[in-house]
Amino acid sequence: MYNKAIPYALIAFLSVICFSxxxxxxxxxxxxxxxxxxxxxxxxxxxxxxxxxxxxxxxxVIDNKGKTVEAARNLVxxxxxxxxxxxxxxxxxxxxxxxPDNGVWKTNVYQGKCEVIVQTTTERGALKFEAKSDxxxxxxxxxxxxxxxxxxxxxxxxxxxxxxxDKILGADISFLPxxxxxxxxxxxxxxxxxxIQILKDHGFNYIRLRxxxxxxxxxxxxxxxxxxxxxxxxAMAKRIKAAxxxxxxxxxYSDTWAxxxxxxxxxxxxxxxxxxxKKSIYDFTTKVMTELKNQGTTPDMVQVGxxxxxxxxxxxxxxxxxxxxxxxxxxxxxxxxKVSPRTTIMLxxxxxxxxxxxxxxxxxxxxxxxxxxxxxxxxxxxxxxxLTDLKNNMNDLAKRYPxxxxxxxxxxxxxxxxxxxxxxxxxxxxGTFIWEPLNTWEQFFDRDxxxxxxxxxxxxxxxEYNIR
Numbered sequence: 107m108y109n110k111a112i113p114y115a116l117i118a119f120l121s122v123i124c125f126s127x128x129x130x131x132x133x134x135x136x137x138x139x140x141x142x143x144x145x146x147x148x149x150x151x152x153x154x155x156x157x158x159x160x161x162x163x164x165x166x167v168i169d170n171k172g173k174t175v176e177a178a179r180n181l182v183x184x185x186x187x188x189x190x191x192x193x194x195x196x197x198x199x200x201x202x203x204x205x206p207d208n209g210v211w212k213t214n215v216y217q218g219k220c221e222v223i224v225q226t227t228t229e230r231g232a233l234k235f236e237a238k239s240d241x242x243x244x245x246x247x248x249x250x251x252x253x254x255x256x257x258x259x260x261x262x263x264x265x266x267x268x269x270x271x272d273k274i275l276g277a278d279i280s281f282l283p284x285x286x287x288x289x290x291x292x293x294x295x296x297x298x299x300x301x302i303q304i305l306k307d308h309g310f311n312y313i314r315l316r317x318x319x320x321x322x323x324x325x326x327x328x329x330x331x332x333x334x335x336x337x338x339x340x341a342m343a344k345r346i347k348a349a350x351x352x353x354x355x356x357x358x359y360s361d362t363w364a365x366x367x368x369x370x371x372x373x374x375x376x377x378x379x380x381x382x383x384k385k386s387i388y389d390f391t392t393k394v395m396t397e398l399k400n401q402g403t404t405p406d407m408v409q410v411g412x413x414x415x416x417x418x419x420x421x422x423x424x425x426x427x428x429x430x431x432x433x434x435x436x437x438x439x440x441x442x443x444k445v446s447p448r449t450t451i452m453l454x455x456x457x458x459x460x461x462x463x464x465x466x467x468x469x470x471x472x473x474x475x476x477x478x479x480x481x482x483x484x485x486x487x488x489x490x491x492x493l494t495d496l497k498n499n500m501n502d503l504a505k506r507y508p509x510x511x512x513x514x515x516x517x518x519x520x521x522x523x524x525x526x527x528x529x530x531x532x533x534x535x536x537g538t539f540i541w542e543p544l545n546t547w548e549q550f551f552d553r554d555x556x557x558x559x560x561x562x563x564x565x566x567x568x569x570e571y572n573i574r
Contacts (some may be wrong), residue, residue: 115184123523127465141218142170143179144237146245147491150463151366152415152425155189155230155251162223164220164491165237165245171314172488178218180239184211189251190233196221226251232425239486248367250416258429260436265477267509268450273528275564275573276312276354276538277305279544283342284333285555292544292555301544301551302349308549308561309568314354314539315339316412316515317394319361319372326361326373336394354452354539355398355405357391357438358412359419364454366416368421380430383422384437391441399445407450409514410438412414413484415455415467432474449470454482454514459491461499470508480536481507482514485523493519497526502510504534512536516548520563529570537573 110505145168146535150161167178195203198216204534206212213220224235230355233249235427282301292301302313317339322332339355346353375386391410414431417424423434436552439451453471457464468481481503485496496513503511511534513527520540527538543561550561567573 119386120256132449132554134228138173138177139177140169140170141167141175141180141239141242143168143243144180144182144239144245145172145488146235146237146247147459147489148235148247148249149460150249150458151247152250152252152463152466153190153226153233154466155226155228155253157226157228160193161224161249163219163224163235163237165215167218167239169225169244174218176217176526179216180242181212181213181494182237182239184222185236185238186211188233189229189231190249192222192226192228193225194223195526196223197266200546216504224249225509234274252426252428254470255428255469259434259473259475260432261475261477263309263475265475267477267479268466269450270510270536271418272311272350272481273535273571273573274312274539275310275524275568275571276314276537276539277310278316278356278515278539278541279305280314280316280334280342280356281532281542281545283338284328285545287333289374290553292551292557294557294561300345300349301555302345302351304557304561305350305543306349307572310351311344311568312352312354312406312539313340313565314536315346315357316356316358318358319390320493321361323361323373326414327363336397339394340397340401340403342399343405344401347403349361352406354407354409355394355402356409356412356454357394359387359390359434360440364411364412364418369414369416369418369420371419373420376418380422380433383419384433387419387434387437388441391438392445395445395449397443405444405449407452408442409452409454409481409482410435410442411454413454413456413515415457416462428470430472430528432471432476434520435471435476435478437556447568450480451478452480452482452512453478454484456484456515457490458485458498458516459495459499460485461495461502464503465506468503472507479509481509481511483511484515485513486516487518488501493522493526496523500530502534505528510534510536513538517541517543520548520560521567537571 145166147164153159166174237245294304321327360443411418423431
């Protein structure tokens, strides 16, 4: 997610909880086809701090269903604070604004849309962009301006990516133990079953789980309870393997959510220098992998970091420190391979429709010889563009890089996303992982755990793409 105060995952979790304030309730009520929010989609969130690099930000006035309100003519004001500036506004009526009005960049949208162009300075750091309109939710994002520097490879040898032979129809259901702790029981057509089995019955063959360092810590994901810690992950891994399914493990390398807007360092690693942090990454990864292997549930695939296009373990491994980021990734990767040489490595970036930024990040890792097997992308239309953007990006990455390409997170446009992901050139298709379908956004189950029609999309997908 693009630098909101709340990550994708938490937004989704909170989406099933009612807002407490009357004002929030009033704004949430909105009606379809009425302006509700200024949505922004940045086509770069990492730029070169060379005083020349530009990025396009698409602006849409949307209703409470996420649809552009074509009749909207709202006045929207824009601001860019930090290491960059606005240089133009392009309107859907083909007019262009090239200077602010009394120091303020603003325009009335046309057919609910406009585009803003921002440009970097020669200083590295963050550029905060906002789009505001009276009575509508504000759109905002942070763009990181970086100096790419001279790459220092993490190893000398060239790496030939491991090819994933299985086609994957996966689901991230890391919330399952929390839902079960609340007493929710899952059923399909009136028959109560393990949620994992219900997913398998509908064509899924892979489960994705996130693991935090110390989620039970006071500032962790699950204070005092420790959901998504190693022990909960081990218990879930047993259930996955018992169901005859495969398993992707997603290391967040944090005590709580990690995404492009935040990559908080684990509390136990605070104050460690570069060398100590590399060792901590290696030791923690080795411990998790070893304990999973010892109980017969070795992950088939591992993500070393979650949505890491802005880096991980901040500030040390932030995107402004590409060599450090590469070394951190290499520490995690070598730990995985030490315990399980056959486990597939995915690197996951939240850039489903952002081709230029995807290439920048992957080129940086390729130049540093970071060895991995699968490029994972997040795709949420609000932040990552249109289906055409996703298709063009995935096709380009499949042709340009030796790795295969997967959608590591998505929720909406289920059939369309899978059609794109399973139709890449050069045999580069891996598949998809839907994010938290048990209880968030377009969830497969109602509040009582009863399966609904959304899950019935998947047997046809599994049949069409020969998922086993």
